[in-house]
Amino acid sequence: MDIRHIRYFLEITRQGSISKAAKVLQMTQPPLSAALKNLEEELGVKLLERTARGIVPTKAGELLLQKGSRLVDETDQLARELSRQGKGLSGTLHLAVILPFAWAYLPRVLARFRELSPHADVTLSDVEPGTVIEGIRSGALDVAIVATGAPDRLRTMYQDDVVIEPISKMSLSSVLPTRFREAPKPVALADLMNETWLLPAPNIRVPGITELLVDYWLANGLSLPRLKTVTSLQTTLPLVAADMGISIMPPEIQQIAKTTVVTRQLEPPLPPLHAVAMWSAQRGLTEVAATFAEVLLGPRAKGVRIRTGTDAP
Known part of the structure; x- marks a missing residue:
């Protein structure tokens, strides 16, 4: 018929x-x-x-x-x-975001994306850094947003099969228990070297905040402080609030933690974290993921490769 x-x-x-x-x-x-x-x-x-x-x-x-x-x-x-x-207005976007980008920038990016693609379904996950690359390669993730202190190193490591595009730089502040409420602004980095530092485990696949700090300490002739491994930045806040150590995060964390922790800029300041977007160079992006990339990256996303029906899923 x-x-x-x-x-x-x-x-x-x-x-x-x-x-x-x-x-x-x-x-x-x-x-x-x-x-x-x-x-x-x-x-x-x-x-x-x-x-x-x-x-x-x-x-x-x-x-x-x-x-x-x-x-x-x-x-x-x-x-x-x-x-x-x-037209990239509907479909499913499989997105992984490693904190702290989700706190500082993601809400306004998703709000703009929703304006352009109101019928799109967004699956958002906070995954372990080591699993991000495999998720991109396997197609389980369309786009991943990673915070790294070594974007050039990432590009060298994955230049054959992963697109890596810079998004923004994120400044870093110390996150301290409330006994530091009267600490000077900014606080001297040297005054914190006797504290226990709560940091994620180093990850050679996606160098992050821990690698950034260790490289900085060694480059400036500082002895490494006591380090305690935490599973993620989310689990760090209760430990800092309980005066079990200190950490480093973007200053926006103060808006979330409110009065449970204290944030202070450091003197001298640390190098910034780099937020980068990653996706498969082999598969390209779906139409809806390409729309998200345009919101995230602006004009730099215009030339991204769009996945066709002949591409592997």
């Missing part, structure tokens, strides 16, 4: 007249009558009959009226969804 013929049939039943339906459909009466006849011959049943009240559906026509209306609605809905997805 041609979906156009079903549309014609539905309009004829709505108007009760072939001539009126032809005007609504902006076509002449003969081809409309021919389309109806072809539909009846294809189905082998009579769909409409003339009465004193005009043209009305037969029993078979009533069944087609009921199920055909649903079929046309579903077809129109499918067409709209396919059109939105083709």
Whole structure:
């Protein structure tokens, strides 16, 4: 059955007249009558009959009226969804974000993305740094946002199969228990070297904040302080609040932690963390992921490779 013929049939039943339906459909009466006849011959049943009240559906026509209306609605809905997805307005975005970018920048990026792609479904995960690369390579992740102190090193490590684009730089402040509430602003880094530093475990696959600090201490001739490994930055805050150590995070953390911890800029200041976006160079981006990349990166995302139907999933 041609979906156009079903549309014609539905309009004829709505108007009760072939001539009126032809005007609504902006076509002449003969081809409309021919389309109806072809539909009846294809189905082998009579769909409409003339009465004193005009043209009305037969029993078979009533069944087609009921199920055909649903079929046309579903077809129109499918067409709209396919059109939105083709324009990057819908679909699913599998996104991984390693803190602290999620605190400082992600909310406004997602708000802008939602304006452009209101029907897109976003799956957001906070994954271990070591699993990010495998997620990108396997296709489980469309885009990952990573905070690293060594973006050039990342590009060298994964230049063959991962696109790495800079997003922004994030300044770093010390995160201290409340006994430091009267500490000077900024606080001297040397005054904190006897504290226990709570930091994520070093990760050679995605060098992060711990590698940045260790490189900085060694480059400036400082002895390494006591280090205690934490699983993530989220779990660090309760430990700092309980005066079990100190840490380093973007200063925006103070807006979240409120009065439970103290943040202080450091003197001398630490090098910034670099937030970078990563995705597969082999697969490219889906339409919806490309829309997200445009929000995230601006004009630099215009030339990204869009995944086609022939690309591996």
